[in-house]
Amino acid sequence: MSAPATLPWFAAHEFRLAWRDWLAMTTGGRKVRSVVLVVVLGLFYLGLHLLAYALLAPWVSQGIAPDKATLVMVTGTGFLFWTVMLSQALESVTRAYYSRSDLDLILSSPASSASVFAVRTAATAFATVLLACLLASPIINVLIAYEGPKWLSAYGVLAGFGALAAAISVLVTVGLFRTIGPARTRLIAQIIAGIVGAGFVIGIQAVAILSFGNMNRFSVLQSPEFIAGTPDLANPLWLPARAAMGDLAATLLVLVIGLGALSLVIRATSAGFAQHAIAAAGVSATRVQQSASTRPFRKASQRHALRVKEWKLLLRDPWLLSQTLMQILYLFPPALFLWVSYGQSAGTYVVVIPVIVMAAGQLAGGLAWLAISGEDAHDLVVTAPIHPRAVLIAKIEAVLCSIAVVFAPILLFVAIASFELAWITAVFLAISAGSATAIQLWFRVPMRRAMFRRRQVASRTATISEALSSIMWAGAAVLVAGNQLLAILPAGLAVIVLIVAWALSPKGKRV
Amino acid sequence: MPSPDYALAISGLRKSFDRPVVIDLELTVKAGEFYALLGPNGAGKTTILRMVAGLLKPDAGAISVYGIDTARDPIAAKSIVAWVSDEPMVYDRLTPLEYLEFVAGLWRIDAREAERHSNELIDWLGLRPHANERCGGFSKGMLQKVALAGALVHNPRLIILDEPLTGLDAGSARQVKDVLKQKVAAGVTVIMTTHILEVAERMAERIGVINHGRFVAEGTLAELRARIGRETTLEEIFLDLVAQKEADLAAVA
Numbered sequence: 001m002s003a004p005a006t007l008p009w010f011a012a013h014e015f016r017l018a019w020r021d022w023l024a025m026t027t028g029g030r031k032v033r034s035v036v037l038v039v040v041l042g043l044f045y046l047g048l049h050l051l052a053y054a055l056l057a058p059w060v061s062q063g064i065a066p067d068k069a070t071l072v073m074v075t076g077t078g079f080l081f082w083t084v085m086l087s088q089a090l091e092s093v094t095r096a097y098y099s100r101s102d103l104d105l106i107l108s109s110p111a112s113s114a115s116v117f118a119v120r121t122a123a124t125a126f127a128t129v130l131l132a133c134l135l136a137s138p139i140i141n142v143l144i145a146y147e148g149p150k151w152l153s154a155y156g157v158l159a160g161f162g163a164l165a166a167a168i169s170v171l172v173t174v175g176l177f178r179t180i181g182p183a184r185t186r187l188i189a190q191i192i193a194g195i196v197g198a199g200f201v202i203g204i205q206a207v208a209i210l211s212f213g214n215m216n217r218f219s220v221l222q223s224p225e226f227i228a229g230t231p232d233l234a235n236p237l238w239l240p241a242r243a244a245m246g247d248l249a250a251t252l253l254v255l256v257i258g259l260g261a262l263s264l265v266i267r268a269t270s271a272g273f274a275q276h277a278i279a280a281a282g283v284s285a286t287r288v289q290q291s292a293s294t295r296p297f298r299k300a301s302q303r304h305a306l307r308v309k310e311w312k313l314l315l316r317d318p319w320l321l322s323q324t325l326m327q328i329l330y331l332f333p334p335a336l337f338l339w340v341s342y343g344q345s346a347g348t349y350v351v352v353i354p355v356i357v358m359a360a361g362q363l364a365g366g367l368a369w370l371a372i373s374g375e376d377a378h379d380l381v382v383t384a385p386i387h388p389r390a391v392l393i394a395k396i397e398a399v400l401c402s403i404a405v406v407f408a409p410i411l412l413f414v415a416i417a418s419f420e421l422a423w424i425t426a427v428f429l430a431i432s433a434g435s436a437t438a439i440q441l442w443f444r445v446p447m448r449r450a451m452f453r454r455r456q457v458a459s460r461t462a463t464i465s466e467a468l469s470s471i472m473w474a475g476a477a478v479l480v481a482g483n484q485l486l487a488i489l490p491a492g493l494a495v496i497v498l499i500v501a502w503a504l505s506p507k508g509k510r511v
Numbered sequence: 512m513p514s515p516d517y518a519l520a521i522s523g524l525r526k527s528f529d530r531p532v533v534i535d536l537e538l539t540v541k542a543g544e545f546y547a548l549l550g551p552n553g554a555g556k557t558t559i560l561r562m563v564a565g566l567l568k569p570d571a572g573a574i575s576v577y578g579i580d581t582a583r584d585p586i587a588a589k590s591i592v593a594w595v596s597d598e599p600m601v602y603d604r605l606t607p608l609e610y611l612e613f614v615a616g617l618w619r620i621d622a623r624e625a626e627r628h629s630n631e632l633i634d635w636l637g638l639r640p641h642a643n644e645r646c647g648g649f650s651k652g653m654l655q656k657v658a659l660a661g662a663l664v665h666n667p668r669l670i671i672l673d674e675p676l677t678g679l680d681a682g683s684a685r686q687v688k689d690v691l692k693q694k695v696a697a698g699v700t701v702i703m704t705t706h707i708l709e710v711a712e713r714m715a716e717r718i719g720v721i722n723h724g725r726f727v728a729e730g731t732l733a734e735l736r737a738r739i740g741r742e743t744t745l746e747e748i749f750l751d752l753v754a755q756k757e758a759d760l761a762a763v764a
Binding site: 289290291296297298299300301302304305306308309312313316317376377378379380381382383384385386387 | 564565566586587589590592593594596600601602603604605606609612613614615616617618619621622623625626629643644645661
């Protein structure tokens, strides 16, 4: 047992909290037998390995030579992965400053705030590395199985780059605190996290669309022109890729750089943590002046009042907007693809339809949760003289109108090229959004809007059903667009998903 | 058919969660009366009031508000009732004026009348300097005043308040009490739960004390004093009655 208020003591405290938090996230707060949990997670993990094997087998079976093409592919894929790590680290670091759960207690105690910060930053780095390892391990393990234990060093590379991502995240957050102040730091940091997470994927996809006319992001990394244009094999750019492929000296260097950068950043910034955290705490007490309204109260029906309220709350919540930004960002490549393919045969548009239909489903799910479950004045709405069904209809209308506003310009693009495809996209977009909304409706549980991040924990069934139905409707849409009768299969599966979700929904407990 | 002379008539009300919380409760509150419902934590006060407001469904029994059966015609009942809980039901990102416009929309109040009344309430509750600020940074007292304005904007005939003074400073508490007094003077019925017994002692015309989901005693302050047989404060009466009930239950067990 370590001495109280020391670094190891705080580390043990953080570890206990993180463990319980993870357990609550995994089990949704319900008592689940740990054996069941281990079996389910084990099966899922095994499934990921099978998927990795299917993806890598054609490449690995020919043997992996450390040539330029391989280095480009490993570096590109690794960078793609690192942007996701950086995005996650940025979000976690911001949370360390703004989460008030126990900061008031710790900061008001005689314990060193620098120790708290050091532990929390290290925990962020650790969590980032752990998640990255977990996600990358199926690929790395398949490579180890085929190519030998030299690929174990890829884990070392992940650790080094995870630490580097945490260090950069701290620097960005502190930099934002100093330049734009605590009131805007959280939002901007989250927008940066969203853009960083999606930026490289979207960027490389955009290049693929503009250069190769398809949406396969690996087209760029595999193109001979691109490979030829990259630096020669001796260039330090390839160091991380070499490290991942078993070069021990390179692995050591990556680890030293990553961990060294993290230690330096923690040393340099930990003293100011308390100051920044206190400044962040003051943000919640800051009042936002709305432009003084001179317009008279508008005559509105009950449903319209509810719709307008939903839209106002959504538009005035930049944090929620940034949460949905990621989903909208991913629409950029299909939109670009449409623009590039404008005037070509209608066949090319088939590629973008599933993306649009899936994105609509996911966005509708998020918005529907906010409108239906995330009602901050639940008692007020329930005690109002309005039929509960009318409340739900108004909220659904608010969600579907928002979806229409987001997707109308893209549908317009499709319509200019092919009215028939636009019609098919619109129908399946509406079905996908409607299905996601229906699932949120069946699984509604009153929660604060601030719990948006945790909505997936509220019901795993709802989350999985929502994702599955969006995927199935996207599949059906693309098959209908291709005049294939096989569309009945994914459409039927989507209907089954909805029926199962409805059957599993807690009907008696809905409010 | 319950008499419309009663603002609230409850008969045979029952509600259980994992244990019985409200047991065969009978209660009538006259129109224009200020009624205080007291009880220790977990006695069932909030559950009773939430059933009256339509936030919980009773397992059994009937509730009528000004003669309207809340189970048969909940919309009509809700249109004359206002509910104020200890946790203000306010949106962080709306200003008080926008919030009142929204509430007026839900209660289908004429827009011009709602605007006039909202501005009156904003002034009355001292919210004018903050009328165009979002509620997000407001103190608990200010939020509670916004919630109270929301409850009053549709001119309810019955106001139900669950611990409305919890966490309020002296000034805010005084403003809320003044508003309630004026409403009662204007003929509105107020039913309130509170742990601040001095408030109940000074403001309530009748007081009900419940424990373990049943009434322990009910009546005016004078009647309650007579019941325990000495001239004392409501706090003493309350503690005596609750202790008596606990002793009775212990004896039965």
